[in-house]
Amino acid sequence: MGEARAFDEIWGHGGPTNPRAPLEMLAGWIAETPREELARRLEAAENTFRQLGITFAVYGDRDAAERIIPFDIVPRVFLADEWARLSAGLVQRVEAINAFLDDIYGERRILADGILPPDIVFRNPQFRHEVVGIRPPHGIWAHICGIDLVRTGPDDFFVLEDNARTPSGVSYMLENREAMIRLCPELFRNFRVAAVDSYPDRLHETMRSVAPPGAGSRPVCVVLTPGHFNSAYYEHSFLADSMGIELVEPADLVVDDDVVWMQTIAGRVKVDVIYRRIDDDFLDPVVFRPDSLLGVPGIMSAYRAGNVTLINAPGNGIADDKAIYSYMPEIVRYYSGGEAKLPNVETYRCREPQALRYVLERLPELVVKLVDGSGGYGMLVGPTATKQEIEDFRAALIAEPHRYIAQPTLALSTVPTLTEKGLAPRHVDFRPFVLTGRDGVQVVPGGLTRVALKEGSLVVNSSQGGGTKDSFVLLPDSPQLQAQSQTLGGMFQQQELGS
Amino acid sequence: MRLIVEHRTRYRFSEPQIRLIQCLRMTPDDTDDQTVVGWSIDVDCDARLRQSRDGLGNRQAMLYADGPIGAIEISVRGEVLTGDHGGHVRGTAEPLPPEFYLRETDRTVAGEALGAFVGGAVSGLLGADTIDAATRAIHGRFERIPYVEELRDAATTFAGTTATGREMAQMLVAGLRTAEIPARYVGGYRQREGRACAPHGWVEAYADGEGWIAVDPSTGGRVDERYIRVAVGLDTAGVTPVAGSRLGQGEEMLDVALIVEQARRQ
Amino acid sequence: MLMLSRTAASLYWLGRYVERADFIARLVEATVRLDALSATPAGEAAWESALNVTYTDEAFAATGARADQASVARFLTIDTGHSGSIVQCLDMARNNARAVRTALTREAWTAINRAWLLFNSRMRPGNAMATLNLVEAVKAETRGFEGAILRMMRNEAVWFIRLGSAVERADNTARLVDVKYHLLLPEGEAVGGIVDRDQWTTILQTVSAVTAYRWLYSEGLEPRLVIDLLLTRPELPRSLAACVEESVEMLGLLGKRTGLQGGADRMARARMARMHKTRTPEVIVGGLHEWLSAFIAENLALDRAIAQQFRFI
Structure with missing residues (x-):
């Protein structure tokens, strides 16, 4: 294939011996810390995760029912100025997402002004007529967003996907950091890394700030989980625990007279704000799928009556849908009045005949995605696909072009990763978490870095063999920007003495 | 009335x-x-x-x-x-534009046969005429039965020769949408002299320039003063x-x- | 914030299952020792009684295996085919713990998870030594759990766990005494003889009461005194008297927290009042088995009343 070497976020284009200047010290740490020591720490981290039960369930496999997501000991680092630019772009994008949701379920000015073709909204099952006419407190719909980013060069970040429904993974951001502080304290002595541990407090504050008007000064907030057999249960319990609020299951909640109550040992308690980790489809069997056993019957009526706030708001799927994604630059421009600071990956909408023709000509070079697929399924990665796979997709595209979008194959950036054969570059993506409450939008300085552990692989999904890394955001004027002569072997010895 | x-x-x-x-x-x-x-x-x-x-x-x-x-x-x-305005429906609460009612649902997947059938019935016609023609076509194609154990979706019903009034309405909704005519299912009541009553279903379809027009494929004609309109939905499930x-x-x-x-x- | 009913139910059952796993581990350990001291027929009788004590005799009979050490020890520890093995109790305990992860400290959760993970390794009790190693490891983890519970904040989470433990322990001890008392001595063995003595020692070992017995009674090992200890002496944590008192205490703390009293409170207090008047000689004269059967039934009724009072559903 003759693919040019991807940009490595620590080693740059120059390889281990010639790292990017601001990160020389980290490159030195990677080079000088013995492999066996890194491996030992990695194992210690994974043991901790297993003991804490930070696992995800693999359905239909009792023995392997709970696996941990592989962790990598080498952090990914964002420089302060890189982060400042990223944050500004994230704030702009999430503001636009909220404005779009408030508009599309309200006045629909964006359609009246001809920015979007109406059919991609109205014919989209993610546009939920069940929430038309509802306006959540302060007009905020996407309280918690996870924006998936990829990078191809020092200053080239692209949004791959918006997640405005129930983005997961924030517990990994927090637990990975805990593990790194314990196992590699020398890194935190030598870099000024922005803390992420305020996330639960910020989330709790966000929840309280969007309580319904009648909730009083101490609104009752809860996290709603489908149950402890859900694959993300650890995260649900972790978040409830670290916010100090109840983790409820559907059976704990009762809706009566358009009010949501939870069953306690001394009777019912009114609930004001629910961070629900149940998809729209399953949330309320009276309104959405009647066969849902996970839901809370009547919860949508309480929501419509304004007696409870749901986080995130039902109906948000219309904002992070793949068909809408390709219009995000226009949506951001429409609501913010300026160009999108974070660009999209170039996207061909196969519903448009010209684009379809282009895509069909270049299938072996492109990534083709089902508009309504997720988790890496229903996807063609042209450069690694077989002839047969390409022909199958060609037929599918011709039959139903409106169901597909296509994007160029990106040379995703890499980060050095501990593999069986030693340290080697592996492709990564990044999911920062953005909170929106009554007082505005905030970006937590960190996020979830996912890494494709297989050599050359671009698929980072945990269900398909991806792992995670800690993501350092360096504070401005970190001393390591100047001090480059200190040997990292010295750092390693400090760790030995300290432990 | x-x-x-x-x-x-x-x-x-x-x-x-x-x-x-x-x-x-x-x-x-x-x-x-x-x-x-x-x-x-x-x-x-x-x-x-x-x-x-x-x-x-x-x-x-x-x-x-x-x-x-x-x-x-x-x-x-x-x-x-009730009054009779020749099936024209006015003064209803309309939070969503007609275009929304082009959306396909699980129960209103038309399938090729139904699509072609309605397409044939409306070809060459314009406006409200398309809606009347499609209504007559569905009415004429099926023997009406009073009851089925479980309501069938549009494509399944079309594969047979009999249909209940509600199934006919759902088929008509699905068929009109394939012809890019916004259509919705209406649940309500119909008065019929000397007959046992059951909750009834019919169709409202949108003709540019004329607005929503209510038709009933079980009679083949437009809705009149004997109908009480209760709820609209994308399909039968939406008006239960x-x-x-x-x-x-x-x-x-x-x-x-x-x-x-x-x-x-x- | 008042505790969710479901959380309370899970904590209560967590307490019960950990206690049950711990009890089975002790029982297996004591029976291995007894078996080692006894001739074969007596040894097998000991394993049969272990099945009776744990309500698993029928499930075991269904396997068709002979009640010898290898098969019963395996059955009571790692067999996942019935609900009365240690591994199943720990699985249930862990499921309940998982469902209330936020109500537990990391330490408490980790102890449960580690105990559960013991059975994920290849450890397979083949001989007596391997069995003892396994039950020793289980006991260490359940002790760790108990310690973690003691170090948790004094709140209703702890009280529900301890209430569950108390109700479970009462049942275990009553059952242990009932079965052992009626255990037939092998033919030719005299009451008060070596085998009989060993049986009673086994009971004391199972409830960690060997030292307590020596402290409280100057006489040598006598069945009526062992019964007295296990029934009426609140100094011994696993005695019925202690369990009864603990239930009342936990319900009292919960009542203070919720501001509500209910059927379970009344039942538990009435039981304690009767217990204080209970004299061992009268129990033996009146029929120990009948007395224990009534106690076990009442304990079950208390369990039901607790579920109702706290809306376990």
């Missing part, structure tokens, strides 16, 4: 239920063609009712009842003045009069008794 409705829905449970939550779409709204003179929903047990409007503009009531409940009866009684959830074991049995009659002169 002055129409009186008495609609009783009775659920019996083989074991007492701990709790019931139901969404009742049983309340008609005023339009240019119908004026609701009086309307009441009564429940024969201790229950709380909350009125609201859903995203499509339908009036609905949430019913909350605590157990133990062995049976529950919901009695609707009302009186409506009683959609609910119960907490408890056992089976449920449903009895429905309905009378729709013209009020006698006093």
Whole structure:
């Protein structure tokens, strides 16, 4: 294939011996810390995760029912100025997402002004007529967003996907950091890394700030989980625990007279704000799928009556849908009045005949995605696909072009990763978490870095063999920007003495 | 016409239920063609009712009842003045534009055969004529039966030769959408002299320049003053009069008794 | 914030299952020792009684295996085919713990998870030594759990766990005494003889009461005194008297927290009042088995009343 070497976020284009200047010290740490020591720490981290039960369930496999997501000991680092630019772009994008949701379920000015073709909204099952006419407190719909980013060069970040429904993974951001502080304290002595541990407090504050008007000064907030057999249960319990609020299951909640109550040992308690980790489809069997056993019957009526706030708001799927994604630059421009600071990956909408023709000509070079697929399924990665796979997709595209979008194959950036054969570059993506409450939008300085552990692989999904890394955001004027002569072997010895 | 409705829905449970939550779409709204003179929903047990409007503009009531409940009866009684505007529907709550009603649902996947059939029926026609032609075509193609065990989706119904009135309406909705005509399913009541009554379903379709037009494929014609419009939806599921959830074991049995009659002169 | 009913139910059952796993581990350990001291027929009788004590005799009979050490020890520890093995109790305990992860400290959760993970390794009790190693490891983890519970905040989470433990322990001890008392001595063995003595020692070992017995009674090992200890002496944590008192205490703390009293409180207090008047000689004269059967039934009724009072559903 003759693919040019991807940009490595620590080693740059120059390889281990010639790292990017601001990160020389980290490159030195990677080079000088013995492999066996890194491996030992990695194992210690994974043991901790297993003991804490930070696992995800693999359905239909009792023995392997709970696996941990592989962790990598080498952090990914964002420089302060890189982060400042990223944050500004994230704030702009999430503001636009909220404005779009408030508009599309309200006045629909964006359609009246001809920015979007109406059919991609109205014919989209993610546009939920069940929430038309509802306006959540302060007009905020996407309280918690996870924006998936990829990078191809020092200053080239692209949004791959918006997640405005129930983005997961924030517990990994927090637990990975805990593990790194314990196992590699020398890194935190030598870099000024922005803390992420305020996330639960910020989330709790966000929840309280969007309580319904009648909730009083101490609104009752809860996290709603489908149950402890859900694959993300650890995260649900972790978040409830670290916010100090109840983790409820559907059976704990009762809706009566358009009010949501939870069953306690001394009777019912009114609930004001629910961070629900149940998809729209399953949330309320009276309104959405009647066969849902996970839901809370009547919860949508309480929501419509304004007696409870749901986080995130039902109906948000219309904002992070793949068909809408390709219009995000226009949506951001429409609501913010300026160009999108974070660009999209170039996207061909196969519903448009010209684009379809282009895509069909270049299938072996492109990534083709089902508009309504997720988790890496229903996807063609042209450069690694077989002839047969390409022909199958060609037929599918011709039959139903409106169901597909296509994007160029990106040379995703890499980060050095501990593999069986030693340290080697592996492709990564990044999911920062953005909170929106009554007082505005905030970006937590960190996020979830996912890494494709297989050599050359671009698929980072945990269900398909991806792992995670800690993501350092360096504070401005970190001393390591100047001090480059200190040997990292010295750092390693400090760790030995300290432990 | 002055129409009186008495609609009783009775659920019996083989074991007492701990709790019931139901969404009742049983309340008609005023339009240019119908004026609701009086309307009441009564429940024969201790229950709380909350009125609201859903995203499509339908009036609905949430019913909350605590157990133990062995049976529950919901009695609707009302009186409506209706007029006849040749099937033109005006004065309805319309939170969403007609274009929304082009959306396909699980039950209204038309399939090639139905699409081609309706496409053939409307070819060369414009505006409201397309809607009337499609309505007559569906009406003529099927033998009407009063009842099926379980309502079939549009494509499945089209593969057969018989259909209930509601199945015909759902087929017509699906077929019109394939011809890019916005169409929706309407649930309500129809008065028929000397005949047993059952909740009825028909269709509203949108013609540019003319607005929503109500047609009934079980008669092949337009809707008139004998109809009371209660709720609209994308398909039959969207207008279910009683959609609910119960907490408890056992089976449920449903009895429905309905009378729709013209009020006698006093 | 008042605790969710479901959380309370899970904590209560967590307490019960950990206690049950711990009890089975002790029982297996004591029976291995007894078996080692006894001739074969007596040894097998000991394993049969272990099945009776744990309500698993029927499930075991269904396997068709002979009640010797290898098969019963395996059955009571790692067999996942019935609900009365240590591994199943720990699985249930862990499921309940998982469902209330936020109500537990990391330490408490980790102890449960580690105990559960013991059975994920290849450890397979083949001989007596391997069995003892396994039950020793289980006991260490359940002790760790108990310690973690003691170090948790004094709140209703702890009280529900301890209430569950107390109810479970009462049942275990009553059952242990009932079965052992009626255990037939092998033919030719005299009451008060070596085998009989060993049986009673086994009971004391199972409930960690060997030292307590020596402290409280100057006489040598006598069945009526062992019964007295296990029934009426609140100084011994696993005695019925202690369990009864603990239930009342936990319910009292919960009542203070919720401001509500209910059927379970009344039942538990009435039981304690009767217990204080209970005299061992009268129990023996009146029929120990009948007395224990009534106690076990009442304990079950208390369990039901607790579920109702706190809306476990």
